Amino acid sequence: MTATAMVDVRGVHKSFGRLEVLRGVDLQAAAGSVTVVLGPSGSGKSTLLRAINHLEKLDRGTVSVDGELIGYRRSGGRLYELKEREVLRQRTRIGFVFQGFNLFPHLTVLENLTEAPVSALGRSRAEARATALDLLARVGLADKAGEYPRRLSGGQQQRVAIARALALEPKVLLFDEPTSALDPELVGEVLDVIRDLAAAGTTMIVVTHEIGFAREVADTVVFMDGGVVVEQGPPEAVLDHPQHERTRAFLSKVL
Ligand code: ADP
Numbered sequence: 001m002t003a004t005a006m007v008d009v010r011g012v013h014k015s016f017g018r019l020e021v022l023r024g025v026d027l028q029a030a031a032g033s034v035t036v037v038l039g040p041s042g043s044g045k046s047t048l049l050r051a052i053n054h055l056e057k058l059d060r061g062t063v064s065v066d067g068e069l070i071g072y073r074r075s076g077g078r079l080y081e082l083k084e085r086e087v088l089r090q091r092t093r094i095g096f097v098f099q100g101f102n103l104f105p106h107l108t109v110l111e112n113l114t115e116a117p118v119s120a121l122g123r124s125r126a127e128a129r130a131t132a133l134d135l136l137a138r139v140g141l142a143d144k145a146g147e148y149p150r151r152l153s154g155g156q157q158q159r160v161a162i163a164r165a166l167a168l169e170p171k172v173l174l175f176d177e178p179t180s181a182l183d184p185e186l187v188g189e190v191l192d193v194i195r196d197l198a199a200a201g202t203t204m205i206v207v208t209h210e211i212g213f214a215r216e217v218a219d220t221v222v223f224m225d226g227g228v229v230v231e232q233g234p235p236e237a238v239l240d241h242p243q244h245e246r247t248r249a250f251l252s253k254v255l
């Protein structure tokens with residue numbers, strides 16, 4: 001699988017001051033697969049997603065997406081840091097959906113979706129608009145194109161955020177607790193969108209506490225604790241027959 005991994009994380013270390021938050025993380029996600037990352041608060045899940053996106057500079061280790069190193073390039077066996085511009089270019093191919101939607105409040109839903117394709121990918125306005133309308137239909141919000149984010153429910157805003165990430169045609173979509181900020185009755189509509197993306201073969205890494213969703217949608221479940229991957233495997237293995245005491249202890253609290 002490593003040869004064809006869409007996302008390949010190797011030996012990643014990251015400290016904040018004296019706190020080592022990632023202590024040698026390896027993670028491979030095959031093209032078209034869904035990886036669900038579980039773990040207690042503070043275990044380094046968000047830092048890992050941010051490291052994959054190179055929003056955090058790595059202390060050690062590498063991340064590549066579709067064979068291209070993010071943050072580094074290799075030359076003669078050595079690693080050199082990419083220039084900020086190059087990191088930004090690479091990052092446009094990685095979609096990121098946060099807990100808190102982060103839509104541009106002063107732009108309409110449609111403008112939220114067209115802004116980056118025009119400015120970062122150089123798409124024409126007409127092309128970006130056509131793609132945006134298709135994506136809004138895909139997340140069930142075709143009728144909201146002209147609305148401002150504040151007029152939408154949290155679930156609708158998160159679906160717009162997912163459509164906005166897709167507008168950049170990412171190679172992989174990263175989700176950091178996409179339903180944690182939602183009222184319980186709105187969680188389902190967002191998970192349904194992610195489920196549809198999985199069925200369409202979108203490569204995704206999803207940090208979530210929704211165990212039922214993990215069981216149903218994940219190809220691989222990764223359990224992190226203390227900045228390392230403690231255990232990973234198919235959902236039936238990790239969720240129903242965890243090998244490590246730390247995994248068992250965590251699952252007994254969230255299930
Ligand atoms: P999780 O998402 O699993 O809850 P995080 O990756 O957010 O965990 O955080 C892991 C640890 O790193 C926590 O102890 C957190 O306080 C710390 N941390 C995260 N980001 C920073 C930062 N920018 N500066 C200092 N400490 C941070």
Ligand code: MG
Binds near residue numbers: 045046047176
């Ligand atoms: Mg987090």
